[in-house]
Amino acid sequence: MDVVQMIRSVSRPRRRLMLIVVLGLAFLAAAWWAIDRAARLTATDAAAEAARNEAEIMSAGLQSELDKFSLLPLVLAEDPQVRALLAGSTPQAPTLSRRLEDLARQTDAAAIYLMDAQGVTLSASNWRLPTSFVGSDYSFRTYFRDAMKTGSATQFALGTVSREPGLYIAQRVMQGGRPVGVVATKVEFDRLEAQWGAASEGVFVTDRDGVILLASNDAWRFRATDMQRASTRDHALDRQQFGIARLEPFELSERHGGGGLVAAPLLDTEQPIALDGWVLHLLVDPSQRIAASVATGRLYLLLALASVGGLIGLAFYSRRRREKRAEAVLAARTQTLREQLNQANRLATLGQISAGVGHEINQPVAAVRVFAENGDRLIAAGKAEDARGNFARIIELTERIGRITSELRRFSRRDxxxxxxxxxxxxxxxxxxxxxxxxxxxxxxxSMPDAAALSVRVRAEPVRLEQVLVNLLQNALDAVGGSGSVTLSVRTDEAFCFLAVQDDGPGFDTEASQLLFQPFATTKPGGLGLGLVISRDIMRDLGGDLTLEESGRGGATFVMKIPRA
Incomplete structure (x- = not known):
């Protein structure tokens, strides 16, 4: 029996009611779909606009770097020492190399070097290093040949000596109306790529053929975004330039972000760079923005439906009772409900903030009280000098409390x-x-490390380093509960000290471990979800890092990477 037959089989009043219900459900489904679609489009447009703005900022930063380094070869091509060395003044080579070395250090250039007309390097900023360019023949490089022909050239390639990728900027040197050599600067972008990786879903820069040259993810470099053009490339030249004969296609392992309420494809925002057809690509995951917009739209729909339902109920009720009084009562109740919802929202926000601050300063406050009580007893016992030491510690702890609360503000200011x-x-x-x-x-x-391991000297800010360690120890104690074990261990290398905090608690599943360092993500009931985020931010600000390490023995192991002195 279909819907029409069911409607015809009942009485007229009930038939009318069923028809209203069916039409209402159809309207609700259509409204739900329309609001979801509108919310998605609005949120996607907003995310795309924000991505365009961010991409413009990133491209401007990259362009600024390129402009700065582009001036070096132009100026050096007119330098008297450069011209003298190309004219055959061999004693000028060490002096010029020292100048180039200082210039590379001041400008953060990876290398600055001078080649003669045959492509042989006469002087270089890395002349002291085992990877020195001096004596190397770069006549096979495209940037050398193009610069000798046209005056200036650029090429992104893998270093033949260092095996590090970089941009080569070359300028021809002229004497007597003929080319006598080339000045070149190699620029590496490791620091910029690291900044991109920390601030976005992913950033990469392609050349005019769609080959990825710079990327926030090292695995993306030298992959092709356009395999049709890549299939016609000269494999011998690619091996010479990139170190690989065949370019692999660029494929993201995750094409969708989000989860839960919505999933959306990553947005690829393109921004041209004024260098030989370069294009900056910024990948943005709009899922969270879309999820919030969809949730808001659905909430408005539900509120609208609730309002409609209330009005319909009020209409039926007003036939039997006093219409105006019923409307006033309903309006008052609606207003009260809205006020309660607003108040609950404010209290929840206040609770999150209070929990975060209390989590960071609870222990220093307790220590202040202990020192104050001990100081009082020491004064009563006539031990003023000992009491003075307690009060000095109280001063230190109160200063520490102030610094800890400042850390929450510093999380946004980044100072x-x-x-x-x-x-x-x-x-x-x-x-x-x-x-x-x-x-x-x-x-x-x-379990503690021995005194020798703890004697290592580090460079950091003591209070903030203690703050991170206290946070990790508190988390470890929460994880093991009333009983268990917590282990501190230390290992070092030439540049860093690694302090590990390990517990034998339940540990984290794969999904939880991926969200640990995201703001407001927490596995604790009532937790604020900022402790680990702030801790990692502190460690990175100090030149180190904070990571979750797979131990293979259960529990959780957090490792503080601290710069050595």
């Missing part, structure tokens, strides 16, 4: 005090001091 050199033991002792009461009251086995 930080100057680091200094101190022993790792100082930071560990300070963190354990703040957590002494909790450690004493818990049945947790705490």
């Amino acid at each position: 930080a005090p100057e680091p200094r050199v101190f022993s790792l033991a100082d930071a560990v002792d300070g963190a354990l001091l703040l957590l002494r009461d909790r450690l004493d009251g818990a049945r947790v086995a705490l």
Whole structure:
């Protein structure tokens, strides 16, 4: 029996009601679809506009770098020492190399070097290094040949000596109306690519043939975005320029972001760069923005439906009761409900902020109280000098509280005090001091490194380093609960000290571990989700990092990467 037969089989009043219900459901489905579509389009447009603005900023930063380095070969091509060396003044080579070395250090150029008309390098900024260009023949390089022909040239290629990719900017040197050599600058973009990787879903720059030259992800470099053009390339030249004969296609492993409420394809925003057809691509995941817009649209629809339902109910009720009074009561109730919802929202926001601040300053406040009580007893016992030491620690702890609360503001401002050199033991002792009461009251086995391991000297800001360690230790104690073990271990290399905090708690599943360092993502009931985000931000600001390490033994292991002195 279809819907029409069902409607005909019932009485006229019920038939009318069923028809209204069917039409209402159809309208609801259509409205739901229309609002979702409009919300998606609006959010996608907003995300695309924001991506375009961000891409313009990134491209302007890259263009500024390119403009700065483009001036170097132009100026050096007119330099008297350069001309003298090309004219055959061999004693000028060491002097010019030292000048180029200083110039490369000042400008952050990877290398600056001078080649004669045959492409042999006479002088280079890296002349002291094992990878020195001096004596190397670069006549096979496209940038050398093009510069000798046209005056200037650029080429992005893999270094034949360093094997590091970079942009070569070349300028011809003229004497007596004929070309006598080429000045070249190699520019590497490691720092810029790292900044891109930390600030976006992904950024890459392609040349005019669609080959990726710069990328926030190293695995994307020297891949082809246009395989049709890539199939016609000269494989011998590609091996010479990129170190690979055949360019692999560029394929993102994740073409969709988000999850949960919505999923949306990544937006690829393009921004031209004024260099030989370069184009900057910014990948943006609009899923969160779309999810928020869709949720808001659905909420408005539900509120509208609720309002319509209320009006219909009020109409039926007003036939039997006093219409005006019923409308006033409903309006008052609606207003009260809105006020309660607004108040609940404000309280929830306040709770999140209070939880975050309390999480960071609870232990210093407890320590202040302990020192104050001890100081009071010491004064009563006539030990004023000992009490003075307690009060000095109170001053330090109150200053630390101020610095900790400032860290929450600093998370958005991204400023930080100057680091200094101190022993790792100082930071560990300070963190354990703040957590002494909790450690004493818990049945947790705490394993410590030996004194020799803790004696390593590091360069950091002590209070902020302690803050990160306290946060990790608190998380470890929360993870193991009433009993368990927490282990501190230290390992070092030439540049960094690695302080690991390991617990034998339940650990994290794959999904939770991927969200650990995202703002407001937490596995704790009532947690704010900023502790690990702020901790990683602190470590990176100090020149290190904070990572979750796979131990293979259960639990969780967080590793603080700290620069050595």
